[in-house]
Amino acid sequence: MSLARRLLPNQAHAISRRCAGRCFFLAPSEWTNQLVGYCLAVANERYHRVQIHALVAMSNHFEVVATDARDQEGQQSHLPRFFCYANSLIAKAMNHRLGRGENFWAPGSYRNTEIHGEAALLDRLVYALANPAAADLVETLADWPGLHYGPEAWGESFSFDRPEGAFFGGVGDALSSDPEVARRQRDEQRHEYAQDLKAALQADRDAGYTKEEARQRAARRRRERKREQSRERDRSRLPESATLRIVAPPTYASVQPQARALIEASLLAREAEHRARREREGKSVLGAEGVLAVDPLSSAGSTVPDYGLTPVVACKDRDTRKQVLKCLVGWRRRYQAVRKKWPKRRNEEFPLGTYQMAVAHGAKVMSEQKALDDGLIYTPTGPPA
Numbered sequence: 001m002s003l004a005r006r007l008l009p010n011q012a013h014a015i016s017r018r019c020a021g022r023c024f025f026l027a028p029s030e031w032t033n034q035l036v037g038y039c040l041a042v043a044n045e046r047y048h049r050v051q052i053h054a055l056v057a058m059s060n061h062f063e064v065v066a067t068d069a070r071d072q073e074g075q076q077s078h079l080p081r082f083f084c085y086a087n088s089l090i091a092k093a094m095n096h097r098l099g100r101g102e103n104f105w106a107p108g109s110y111r112n113t114e115i116h117g118e119a120a121l122l123d124r125l126v127y128a129l130a131n132p133a134a135a136d137l138v139e140t141l142a143d144w145p146g147l148h149y150g151p152e153a154w155g156e157s158f159s160f161d162r163p164e165g166a167f168f169g170g171v172g173d174a175l176s177s178d179p180e181v182a183r184r185q186r187d188e189q190r191h192e193y194a195q196d197l198k199a200a201l202q203a204d205r206d207a208g209y210t211k212e213e214a215r216q217r218a219a220r221r222r223r224e225r226k227r228e229q230s231r232e233r234d235r236s237r238l239p240e241s242a243t244l245r246i247v248a249p250p251t252y253a254s255v256q257p258q259a260r261a262l263i264e265a266s267l268l269a270r271e272a273e274h275r276a277r278r279e280r281e282g283k284s285v286l287g288a289e290g291v292l293a294v295d296p297l298s299s300a301g302s303t304v305p306d307y308g309l310t311p312v313v314a315c316k317d318r319d320t321r322k323q324v325l326k327c328l329v330g331w332r333r334r335y336q337a338v339r340k341k342w343p344k345r346r347n348e349e350f351p352l353g354t355y356q357m358a359v360a361h362g363a364k365v366m367s368e369q370k371a372l373d374d375g376l377i378y379t380p381t382g383p384p385a
Contacts, residue, residue, distance in 0.1 A: 004335050005112070006328065006353040007077040008377060009070040009368065012053075012115040012249060014124040014314060015079075017087060018061040018106045022300040025094055025104060027059045028146035028291055031163055035093055036062070036147050038160040041242035043086035047078035051247045053154070054128050057147040058135070059291065060300055063128035065115075067249060073368060077355055083110045089168055089238075096167040098296055099181035111310065116324050116378070118251055119316035125151070125263055130270040136278060137286050140271050145288045150267075151260040153246040161241045168238055197221070320378075327378045334376060351376045 019025045026032060036057050044050065054065040068079045091104035115121050132144040141148060149158075197218055204214035252259035278284065313328065315321035334351045341348050342363060349364045350357055352371035357363040371377045 003332060004339075004357075005080075005109075005355060006114070006331055006351075007068055007079055007355050008114075008353045009073075009075070009077075010067060010250065012065070012067045012121060012251075013079065014113040014115055014128065015064045015066060015083065015110055016061055017083070017110045020103045020106050021303055022060050024059040024294050024296050024298055024300070025098065026057055026062065026090075026146070027294045027296045028057070028144075031097070032094070033057070033145075033147045034160060034163045035097075035166055036090060037158065037244060038162055038166070038242060039086045039089040039093070041158070041160045041244035042089065042238060043082050044244050045239075045242050046085065047082040049075070049078040050082040051249075052149075052245070053247065053249050054125050054151070055147065055149045055246070056128050056131050056141075056144070058131055059137075059146070059294060063131055065121075065125050065128055065249075069250075074365075076359055079112070080109075080355060092168050093163070093166045097165075097181070099185060100297075113311050113314050114324070116313060116315040117317055117320060120314040121249060121251060122263065122266060123316060124314055126266045126270050129263075129267050130274070133271045133274045133285075136274070136283055137291055138288055139275065139285055141267065143288055145292055149246045151248070151256075151263045154248040154256055154260070156246055158244045158246070159241055160244060162238060324378045327376055330374075331376045334374070353377070 026036065040052070040055070044052065049069045049071075051067040051069050052064060053067065054063075056063045066079070068077050070077070087105060087110070095101060095104050113124070115124050129141050129148070129150050132138045132141060132146075132148075138144050141150065200221065201214050201218055204217055205211070209217065248256050248259065313321060313324050315324055331351050331353065335354060338348045338350050339357070342357070343361070347364065349366040349370075351374075352366050352368055354363065354365050358365050366374075368377070372379065
C-alpha cells in the first residue's frame with residue numbers, strides 16, 4: 001500500500017513539479033511566461049482556497065509556496081485539484097507548442113513538503129526565490145527572465161490573457177503555434193498524405209477502377225480531408241483572461257512590511273552565499289541572455305535519481321520536528337489500519353487530512369478535535385501526552 005498524502009486544513013506547503021527527463025520545456029520566453037501565469041490563474045479562479053505566497057518557474061520545474069486554506073470544518077482540500085488542473089493545462093499547451101506528445105511532467109505527482117513554524121516558512125520562501133541563483137543561472141532573482149513572484153507581490157492580483165495560439169484540447173492534429181514546429185508538421189503531413197494518395201490510387205486501379213475513376217475518388221478524398229481540417233480548432237472553454245492572486249501567508253498577515261523586509265534581507269544573504277561559492281569554485285552565471293537562448297528540448301543531464309531522502313516535513317526546531325514526525329507516523333498507521341477495514345466497515349473514520357478516499361469514495365473523516373485528541377496532528381501546544 002502506497003503512503004497517502006496528508007492534507008491538513010490551513011497547512012502551508014512547499015510544492016515543486018519537475019518536467020520529464022529534466023528537460024527545459026519551461027525555458028523562459030514571453031509566450032511561456034504568459035502561458036504558465038494564465039494556467040495558474042485559471043486554476044486559482046476555480047480552486048480559490050489555494051493561497052499562493054511565492055512562485056518561481058524555472059526552466060525544468062517550478063517552485064510554489066502555498067497554503068491549503070479552509071474556512072469551514074469538513075471542507076476538502078483544493079490543493080490536489082488545483083495542481084492537477086494547472087499542470088494538465090500547461091502540459092497540453094506546451095506539448096502542442098513544442099510539437100511533441102509524450103509525458104510533459106516527470107512520473108508521479110507533485111511533491112509537497114509540510115511547513116511547520118515561522119523559521120521553516122522563511123527558509124522555504126527564500127529557498128524557492130533563490131532557485132535561479134542556486135542553479136548558477138543569474139546573480140539575483142530580479143535578473144531571472146522567467147515568471148516569479150515573491151513578497152513584493154503580496155496583496156496584488158495579476159491578470160493574464162490567454163496566450164495567442166495556445167491549444168488546450170480538441171482535434172489532436174492541429175498545428176503548433178510555434179511557426180518553425182508548424183512548418184515541420186505541415187511538411188510531414190504533406191509527405192504522409194502524398195504517400196497515402198499514391199497507395200490509394202494504386203489500390204483503386206488494382207480493384208478494377210479506370211484511371212479517370214481513380215482520380216475522381218482521389219479528388220473526393222481531398223475534399224473530405226479539407227473539411228476535416230476546417231473543423232480543427234481548440235474546443236476548450238477557457239476564459240480569454242484570468243487573474244492570479246498572490247497573498248501573504250496567514251502567519252505574516254498582520255506584519256507584512258516586517259515580513260517583506262526579513263524575506264528580502266534573507267534572500268540577499270542567500271544570493272551572496274551562492275555568489276561566494278561560485279567565486280571559490282571558479283564558476284560564473286549563465287546570464288539572462290543565455291537562459292533565453294536555451295533549447296526547450298534539451299535537458300539538464302542524467303535522470304538517474306540520487307536516492308536521497310525526500311523530506312515531507314520542513315521544521316527548523318528539532319524538538320518540534322520530532323513531534324510533527326511522530327504525529328505523521330501515527331497518522332499513516334491509522335490511515336492504513338482503517339483502509340484495510342474499508343469498505344466492509346464504512347463507519348470507520350479516516351484521519352483528518354485524508355483526501356482520495358474522502359473525495360473519490362465518500363469515506364468518513366474524523367473531526368479536527370478528535371485528531372488532536374488522538375495525537376494525529378501537531379499544534380504548537382503539542383498533542384496530548
